[in-house]
Amino acid sequence: MSNHIITKYPFTGEVLAEYKYQSNEEISQCLLKSQGTFEKWKKGSILSRTKLLDKLSLILIERKEEYANLITQEMGKPYKESIAEIEKCVWLIDFYSKNAEEFLADELIETEAQESFISYDPLGCILGIMPWNYPFWQVFRFAIPTLTAGNTAILKHANNVTGCALAIQDLFRTAGYPASCFQTIIATHKQVEKIIKNDIVKAVSLTGSEKAGRTVARIAGQYLKKTVLELGGNNACIILKDADLNTHIETIVKARMQNAGQSCIAAKRFIVVEEIYEEFLKEFKEELKKIKFGAPLDPKTELSTMAREDLAEEVQRQVDESINQGAKVYLGNKREKAFYEPTILIDVKPGMPAFDEEVFGPVAAVTKAKNQEHAFELAENSNFGLGTMVFTENIEATRKQIGNIQDGAFFINELVKSDPRLPFGGTKASGYGRELSREGILEFVNKKTVYIK
Numbered sequence: 001m002s003n004h005i006i007t008k009y010p011f012t013g014e015v016l017a018e019y020k021y022q023s024n025e026e027i028s029q030c031l032l033k034s035q036g037t038f039e040k041w042k043k044g045s046i047l048s049r050t051k052l053l054d055k056l057s058l059i060l061i062e063r064k065e066e067y068a069n070l071i072t073q074e075m076g077k078p079y080k081e082s083i084a085e086i087e088k089c090v091w092l093i094d095f096y097s098k099n100a101e102e103f104l105a106d107e108l109i110e111t112e113a114q115e116s117f118i119s120y121d122p123l124g125c126i127l128g129i130m131p132w133n134y135p136f137w138q139v140f141r142f143a144i145p146t147l148t149a150g151n152t153a154i155l156k157h158a159n160n161v162t163g164c165a166l167a168i169q170d171l172f173r174t175a176g177y178p179a180s181c182f183q184t185i186i187a188t189h190k191q192v193e194k195i196i197k198n199d200i201v202k203a204v205s206l207t208g209s210e211k212a213g214r215t216v217a218r219i220a221g222q223y224l225k226k227t228v229l230e231l232g233g234n235n236a237c238i239i240l241k242d243a244d245l246n247t248h249i250e251t252i253v254k255a256r257m258q259n260a261g262q263s264c265i266a267a268k269r270f271i272v273v274e275e276i277y278e279e280f281l282k283e284f285k286e287e288l289k290k291i292k293f294g295a296p297l298d299p300k301t302e303l304s305t306m307a308r309e310d311l312a313e314e315v316q317r318q319v320d321e322s323i324n325q326g327a328k329v330y331l332g333n334k335r336e337k338a339f340y341e342p343t344i345l346i347d348v349k350p351g352m353p354a355f356d357e358e359v360f361g362p363v364a365a366v367t368k369a370k371n372q373e374h375a376f377e378l379a380e381n382s383n384f385g386l387g388t389m390v391f392t393e394n395i396e397a398t399r400k401q402i403g404n405i406q407d408g409a410f411f412i413n414e415l416v417k418s419d420p421r422l423p424f425g426g427t428k429a430s431g432y433g434r435e436l437s438r439e440g441i442l443e444f445v446n447k448k449t450v451y452i453k
């Protein structure tokens with residue numbers, strides 16, 4: 001293995017920077033510093049921590065264009081989407097700034113004791129292992145509640161967004177966080193394994209693949225450390241016969257094509273009941289064709305390259321195998337290096353990769369359902385459990401299906417999306433634990449029972 005990371009602009013292949021992996025000694029020092037800082041940081045008031053959030057928010061707003069540029073250069077997301085990602089981070093920070101004190105306040109519970117309550121104490125140093133697809137957002141979603149609860153954090157980011165990882169570390173320092181409160185490490189898989197085992201690290205939050213989730217959970221489990229896992233998804237988007245396509249088709253397309261389809265919560269399986277099938281395909285195709293394709297740094301671009309060529313190759317494999325098993329191309333399916341044309345595959349059935357696996361690119365897999373009942377059965381036929389979305393005018397009838405779907409989210413007439421105010425996470429192979437909202441900030445705390453007789 002090379003001892004360097006080389007980052008590249010996916011649109012042109014131009015080399016952006018080279019980074020050296022840190023030595024074991026440097027990483028040990030990071031861990032020791034994290035622990036040292038934790039001892040002081042945990043004693044500060046929540047108010048002192050939310051004041052830092054306000055500074056952080058101001059700096060993010062000030063440097064929005066600079067960070068959006070960096071995101072786009074490192075992983076090829078259209079600039080417009082990178083700007084939206086930074087704005088979402090600001091929303092998250094402001095949300096916890098306003099609510100953290102209330103979320104972390106002692107919770108009185110009446111018993112026969114003179115006083116009994118839950119105290120939410122921080123755990124210590126928490127490791128965050130984060131992916132490249134939302135290089136700022138995923139890190140902030142982990143770090144903001146974690147730090148505000150009084151923990152310290154160490155970030156192991158995806159190699160292709162190392163520049164973002166270092167920029168985020170710098171951002172926390174500029175906002176006035178103690179130097180080792182949030183640290184980025186540049187580490188190999190082997191070093192990460194050692195970090196998880198180290199006593200200083202108390203828990204791990206991972207957003208990434210199912211495979212990475214199983215590995216991290218196994219290692220952390222051996223050492224009895226808590227994990228929060230936000231893994232892949234294969235969200236169904238159910239179109240019922242009474243769906244108002246005129247109103248919702250733009251949202252439905254966005255649900256699949258956002259971030260060039262590289263989103264865990266994107267709609268991946270379109271399950272469409274017979275009566276509306278032809279109309280849906282026609283409208284879906286027309287809407288898809290309106291997407292402005294171009295260079296990622298062009299502010300008008302809506303869809304561009306995928307983040308790496310090997311990722312596009314994997315999508316190609318999934319599509320090719322599905323076609324061999326009977327799926328048909330309704331639109332697109334041209335690939336050149338990391339560029340994958342927006343694609344609609346029809347006649348997709350369970351057993352095909354386009355139905356069973358997470359397709360992490362701009363490919364919509366469409367399956368025809370006989371009726372509403374069949375549509376929900378197909379939706380539930382997945383190893384993953386992040387979220388389901390349903391488009392229908394009959395909300396009352398659809399409510400009855402909420403309990404039949406085991407996913408972490410159920411959205412009606414809206415794409416599945418994360419929101420700082422609402423819990424976010426999955427079931428089954430999509431992982432466990434919740435991020436965001438009050439649930440998220442209470443993942444990495446000791447819920448201590450206090451009883452005073």
Ligand SMILES: O=CCCC(=O)O
Nearest residue numbers: 133262263264265418
């Ligand atoms: O890849 C996952 C998307 C995460 C999000 O939108 O919060």
